[in-house]
Amino acid sequence: MHTLIHVIILLGVSLFVSHASAAPADATALFAQHCASCHGADRLGAMGPALLPDNLSRLRKKAAREVVVNGRAATQMPAFGAALDDAQIDALVAMIYQPTLTPPKWDVEQIVASRIVHADVATLPAKAKFDADLMNLFIVVEAGDHHVSILDGDKLERIHRFPSRFALHGGPKFSPEGRFVYFASRDGWVSKYDIWNLTLVAEVRAGINTRNLAVSSDGKVVAVANYLPHSLVLLDSDLNMIKVMDVTDKAGKTSSRVSAVYDAAPRKSFVAALKDVPEVWEISYDPTVEDIPVGLIHDFKYKEGAFLRGYLNPRRTPLDDILDDFFFTQDYSELIGATRVGKKGQVVHLDVRKKIADLDLGGMPHLGSGITWEWQGRTVMASPNLEDGKITVIDVKDWSVVKEIKTLGPGFFMRSHENSRYAWTDSMMSPTARDTLQVIDKETLEVVAQLKPEPGKTLAHIEFTRDGRYAIASLWEDDGALIIYDAVTLKEVKRLPARRPVGKYNLHNKITRSSGTSH
Missing domain, CATH: 1.10.760.10 (Cytochrome c-like domain)
Structure with missing residues (x-):
């Protein structure tokens, strides 16, 4: 390492x-x-x-x-x-802090040349070198000293801690069986890590300034969203080059940064929002697709000669406004998106490829952190707000606002679990309430508890164990901690020291696309 x-x-x-x-x-x-x-x-x-x-x-x-x-x-x-x-x-x-005189470039040749192989996966055991429920592990990103911890969700103890690239950006993503985790750094480095063998496998620099990455549901493709250059990069699971997609409008005149890319597993596709062009892109990775339209980019070969069709030109959905982030409904047929400067959300149907509704959300909703649950026989989604102290609860059938729940201040993250009656949110964007988590009863839609373990210190980003028994919060300080709560009694049960733990990601909840966590 x-x-x-x-x-x-x-x-x-x-x-x-x-x-x-x-x-x-x-x-x-x-x-x-x-x-x-x-x-x-x-x-x-x-x-x-x-x-x-x-x-x-x-x-x-x-x-x-x-x-x-x-x-x-x-x-x-x-x-x-x-x-x-x-x-x-x-x-x-x-x-x-000044821009360069000429826009920097990072092309296919530079990406390919940057690839580093640290370990041959074929020589590593296909079983874990430690004893744990491999789907109840947590990946913890500690930004204070640029490290990652692997946490046992049953024992609530660290298994391993290792250095990462500088400034990991966006949540890590997992291969379907949970063996590999992929990270993206703000500097464009994509890292593949073998959790079972506690070993870094490979790295490649896919861009200069990267927003996030997504891994296909079959584990074969990694998509990387870049701000700089304006590109969407497709890699295979070993981080070999597949394709660099230059991101422009349909006329090819206006280029765009990519705000975010996510895997839409039931659709066998990636969905990307563009920062500078009012479009949503959908890129299929389904090798059995038959209705290949005019404009096929190209076919490519995986290693060992396996042939795969696909990787079409993006399916474009024109919008009224750009999207900064978005939220999928549970069946992935629709998404709700918002811009950081507008006051309305857009509901986009991915099959008919058009906006089907507007939402008067107000403030600056953080839809990328949205969650869903069943309420009075209806599915509702809820989103924190980066500007206003509120949680907006929306009926995803008719897109009506069910309720706006007042909070202590603007928040960034919201989490729950199928086995929990509560949804948790922070107010970390508030100058006065960043130290307090608020717990919402998902049936009454009321705040029923406020947790302030360390007055004056930022508390954020709840994540649940696989069974929903424990909720783990981040004391978001350089001398911070993982604070573990009993998810029923809301009592603190344990702390683990951590260096500004900005995010924790439970393998089961992420891989199974739990309704209580962002996807």
């Missing part, structure tokens, strides 16, 4: 640091002297991550400056506080 240690760097430089100083205003010369050897002369990344505004969007300039001055523990990033003066450090920090 030592290979990964060489890449989890925030603002890296050469191991051999020169103490020679350049002129304070000459940021280009400073970068070339101190930073380019690790981050590339074009700032696209090398041994260290890319230093571009989009890639650093979640890192405040003040925090970036502190890393330049003090370095970063457990990485090869040294401290520059003694080597550079304040003006030089300020010039460097300002530079990395």
Whole structure:
């Protein structure tokens, strides 16, 4: 695993640091002297991550400056506080938050050349090297020091912890049998990890700035959504190249970032929302599809000569507005999407390929975190809101708003479980209530409990064990913890230390597409 240690760097430089100083205003010369050897002369990344505004969007300039001055523990990033003066450090920090003069490119050849094989899967045992319910494991992303933990959901203990790429972005995705997990970093690195053997298998850099990835329900294809370049990349399960799809409108005139891509398992397709073009794309991976339209991109061969038809031009659904994120109904025939700037949601029917309803959601709904449950004989979905302190509950049959549940403040995540009477939500976007989880009774649609284990510290992202017995929350701090609650009594039962655990993902709940978790 030592290979990964060489890449989890925030603002890296050469191991051999020169103490020679350049002129304070000459940021280009400073970068070339101190930073380019690790981050590339074009700032696209090398041994260290890319230093571009989009890639650093979640890192405040003040925090970036502190890393330049003090370095970063457990990485090869040294401290520059003694080597550079304040003006030089300020010039460097300002530079990395500026766009490059020409849009950077990352094409097929660069993707293929970036692929790294760490282990031969054929030589690894097809059984776990540890004793646990393999479908009740949790993958825990710890952003504080860029590590991942594997948690036993029965014993509520760590099995293993290993370093990850810098700034994993979007939830990890699993192969159908639960053996492999795939990660995407903000810098475009896709990593395949063998959970059973606790081994990194392969990596490839699929983009420069990546939003998320999806894995097909048959485990054969990985789709990667990119902001930079504007592309949707298709890889096989071993991270070999299949296709780079340039993302543009139908006329080919306007290119677009990809907001998100998800697997629509019952449809045997990927569905993607576009950031800059009002369209939803659906890309089939069904090898038996017969109605191949004009415009077949190409066929391709898997290794060992297995032939697969498919990978068509995207099936486009034109919309009234762009979508930032979206939520699938349980049968995947429809999706609800919203933009971060609009006040309405759109209901899109994927079979008829058009919008069928508007939703007056208000605020900024976070539909990517939506969940469903049965309420009074009806299926309802609920979404937190990034702007308003409310949960919106919607009847998915007639798209009416059943209720708006008032919360302590804007929230990001909502979770439940089929075996639980409760839905949990945070208010982590609130300046005053980010430390409090709220528990909603799914029958009465009322908040019945508020949990504040650490006043003043951010508490977020509930995930349930396979059977719904325990709910695990993230104390979202660098000296944070996984706080485990009894999902019936709502009492805390255990804590495990964790470095800013931004997300926890239960294999069973994700692979079976539980109605209580986002897909």
